[in-house]
Amino acid sequence: MSDLKVDEHLLEEVRHRLTLRTPNYQAVESVAYMMSQHYDVEERQEPFECIVDSATGVGKTYIMAGLIEYLAGIDTPARNFLILTPGRTIRDKTVRNFTPGDDKAITSSMRSDPVVVTADNFDSAAIAKAITDTSKTKVYIFTVQALTKPDTDAGRATHDYQEFLGASFYDWLGTLDDLVILADEHHCYRGPAFSRTITNLNPELVVGVTATPDSRDQDLVVYRYPLAKAIEDEYVKIPVLVARQDDRSDDQTKLLDGVTLLKHKERVSEAWAAENGVMPVRPVMLVIAQTIEDAETYRDILDSASFDSGAWVSKTLLVHSKLSGDDKEKALAELDAVEDPSSTVRIIISIGMLKEGWDVKNVYVIASMRASVSEVLTEQTLGRGMRLPYGKYTGEQMLDTVEVLAHEKYEALLKKRQALSQSMVDHRILTQVRTTGDGKKVVRKKTEEVENPFEDQPTPAPQGGEVGFLVSEEPVEHVQSLDDHLKQIEEWAKDIPDEARTHLPLPDREPIRIPYVQRVAQAQAVSLNQVHEMKPFEDLGKALKHEAGDELIRTALKAKGGQIKGQKAEDTVEALHLDTPLETSRRGLIDRVMKVKGVERRKSELNAAGSIVDTVLEAMGDTAAENLSAYFDRAARRLESEVSKQIRERARIDVVFDDRVQTADLDKPRIARRKHEADHTDTFERSLAYNGWEKNAYEYAWFDSSPEYKTAGAVDADGNVVVWARLHRNDIPITWTQEGREYNPDLVVIEAVDDKRTCWLVETKMNKEVTSAEVTAKKRAARTWANTVNNSGQVDGRWQYLLLSEDDVNDAAGSWAQMKDFGQ
Known part of the structure; x- marks a missing residue:
């Protein structure tokens, strides 16, 4: 064995000359080192094959250019590079990328000065001469079909005998001892035909470049740069999943949502460009249809005077694989020019032609009108909108994001992609247009939890630049018993330094009565109090209210022509309904919930079951008694299934509390x-203690952050608030891990609205922290805590938990009511 032979100085030169982004440089570097390991260290003879897994939108073409420059510049240079593409769209794009003078070219800094050879020109006199010139670097750009299928029009030319080569072009390639194959979108062609092609060509090196490698090829991956990391490093736009708060999901509504976002983004783009002295980018929307018929329907909606007052008439482009002749050429020309400021196209409707290789930068909205059918399609479709139109982040949120109006199954597909796991597995991102407390309309990101499919997997330390999940080494805090905790409160003031100022609750303020519960030590305990999200039960109730019809479904079996056929009976019969009292049905549903496996028959659980059933009944509305009289068993089975699903998802990881409550x-x-200020103002300083509160349980309060301070100000000014307090350590300790770690929320707020008392636990976090695993776990534990307390029957008022982001607090502009609307 010999040593590695990698020209590090040449790698650095290529990096600076091509201005390679760090991940693209690392990809080139990884291939260079692994190739040297294969040939120089291990002295293996077979071709070296590897895969670079690089996130969509980061710049795979630059990786290929970097490899060409490096391998053409080493002491024993390669002069023959074959770029394989899965189809004509990517082939044509790649030809433009390597053609000097083209506005898509990346060759201006390429010292190798490659000659581009294609199926259209390889037998021309000038190119034929260059092909046989061993001093020139050649880049052969062909579709994989042109080499693997000699019996087709695309492949026949490459397999026909060429006199100037003394062989067919394909056979001649196989004689080269320095052939490097770069397989773009490698996952598209890994079958037997491709394998035979590679074997017969006997290349020196095969590099597959893709954002979605086939699962069977994972061992070939030498460098992976996942999309989550690309988002984190600000190389691509941030995907934002858009949802409505109402139930409207019809096509016209979704398209209206899309153009509303598009217009908003265009205004921001024009303003930012004018301020920065650059040409504004005109945002476009990509509409993903399932069929040509659907696509034509969407075009007709968009291209009508009745839709958005006719704002999008003649601004749509329909592209699909069945276009032909002049229509196809015209559509492809318009598609190719969509980045041109003079283009009138603002909305592109596509079925299947734009999965890969269409690399414009101004797609700002993606409307997935139907469910995506595969994981690859999902990420590739998303990738059409990931590229940065201004080359880097602008600092304007609306210009640095791509909005995805997603079908409900779209997010589930995104979860499965490991490359997105860091940013889109334990939460999903949505947007909402909200009105701030001072009347301004803003667009904000909103996060919602989704199940993490990697929750139960072991967590290896990240290696080789991989994105991993780190297991915290932080020591577990001591878990106090309830008696010890109450004793500590009583003993708290004994060791107070002389220079400290002590504050006790004000005698004229209503006392805040705090409930205390203890964690159940059993890791596998199941509780209905872990069910926080009631929307599935609301949806169930809405579905059940349609179950009872006025007419029986009757099918008559009639004989004709020797066959028995079914058809609807002529006469209609009104359905007879049992007159079961609603309260009887309610008790029956509660009993069925309590029989779900793992649920214990305790008072707290019974009360929680009642809350769940009441949610279903409320959603059913006035028809609840009638529906349940007719279809009780059906409703009970579906309710049991949903309850079982929810607690099953939570039981393995969530904390459960004992329903015995003590109060103090x-x-x-x-x-x-710290320094004491006589009043609180708009300016916050962490080192100060503030007075001047109207409803604080204590005379002074001090805070760790500006959002906490602003929230306190809004709470203190609200007319419905009775009393509040800034919480300190051990005031309301909530256990949030199975190991017993505790935390205290920021504020406790007691309010009374129409004689209804609500006790709020309020937690404020910076935007970047809201979706972290720790904050998410604490939120789940606090909601389970609140449910346990509420369902114990031992407290006055209802306890609720509210998580506020920095944006939530700022957008509320001092309104406690709006903070409650904005928060989680």
Whole structure:
């Protein structure tokens, strides 16, 4: 064995000359080192084959250019590079990328000065001369079909005998001892025909480049740069999944949502470009249809005077594989020019032609009108909108994101892609247009939890630049018993330094009565209090109210021509309904919920079951008694199934609390070692303790962050708030891990609206922290805590948990009511 032979100085030169992004340089570097390992260290003879798994939108073409420059510049250079593409769209794009003078060319800094050879020109006199010139670097750009299928029009030319080569072009390639094959979108052609082609050509190196490698090829991957990391590193746009808060999901509504976002983005783009002295990018929307008929329907909607006052008439482009002749040429020309400022195309409707290789930068909205059918299609479709139109992040949120109006199954497909796991597995991102407290309309991101499919998998430390999940090494905090905790409160003030100021609750403020519960030690305990999300039960109720019809479904079996056929009976018969009282049905549903496997028959669980059933009944509305009289068993089975599903998802990871509740007034002394301000103003300083509160349980309060301070101000000014307090350590300790770690929310707020008392636990977080695994786990634990307390029957008022992001607090502009609307 010999040493590695990698020209590090040449690699650095190529990096700087081509201005390669860090991940693209690392990809080139990885291939160079692994190739040297294969040939120089291990002294293997067979061709070296590998895959670069690079996120869509980061720049795979630059990886190929970097490899060409490096391998053409080493001491024993390669002069023959074959780029294989899965189809004509990517082939034509790649030809433009390597053709000097083209506005898509990336060759201006390529010292190798490659000659581009294609199926259209390889037998021309000038190109034929270059092909046989061993001093020139050649880049052969062909579809894979042109080499693997000699019996087709595409492949026949490459397999016909060429006199100037003394062989067919394909056979001649196989004689080269320096052939490098770069397989673009490698996952598209890994079958037997491709394997035979590679074997027969006997290349020196085969590099597959793709964002979605086939699962069977994972061992070939030498470099992976997942999309989550590309988003984190700001090389691509941030995907934003858009949803409505109402139930409207018809095509016209979804398209209207899309053009609304498109117009908003165009205004922001024009303003930002004018401010920065650059040409504005005109955003476009990509509409993904399932069939040509669907696509034509969407075009007719968009291209009508009745849709959005005719704003999109003659601005749509329909592209699909069945276009032919002049229509096809015209559509492809318009598609190719969609980035041109003079283009009138603002909306592109596609069925299947734009999965890969269409690399414009101004797609800002993707409307997936039907469910995507495969994981590859999902990421490739998403990738059409990931590229940065201004080359880098602008700092304007609307210009650095791509909006995805997704079918309900779209997010489930995104979850499966490991490359997205860091940013889209434990939460999903949606957007909403909200009105701030001062009347301004803003667009904000909103996060919602989704199940993490990697939750139960072991977590290896990341290696070789991979994105991994780190297991915290932080020591587990000591878990106190409830008696010890209450004793600590009583003993709290004994060791107060002389220079500290002590504050006790104000006698004229209503005391805050705090409930305390303890975690159930059993890791596998199941509780209905873990069910926080009621929307599935609301949806179930809405579905069930349609179950009872006025007419029996009757099918008559009639004989004709020796066959028995079924058809609807002529006479209609009104359905007879049992007159079961609603309360009887309610008790029956609660009993069925309590029989779900793992649910214990305790008072807290019974009350929680009642809350779930009441949610279903409320959604059923006035028809609940009638529907349940007719279809009780059907409704009960579906309710049992949904309850079982929810607690099954939570039981393995969530904390469960005992339903025995002890209460105590919040009267612990507050010790302040900081400057005391007589009032609170708009300016926040962490080092100050503030006075001037109208409803704070204590005279002074101090805070860790500006969002906490602003929230306190909004709470104190709200007319419905009775009393509130800034929580300190051990005021309301909520256990949030099975190991017993505890945390305290930021504020407790007691309000009374129409004699209805609500007790809020409020937590504020910076935007970047809201979706973290720790904050998500704490939120789940706090909601389980609140459900346990509420369903115990031992407290006055209803306890609720509210998580506020920095944006939520700022957008509310001092309104506690709007904070409650915006928060989670």
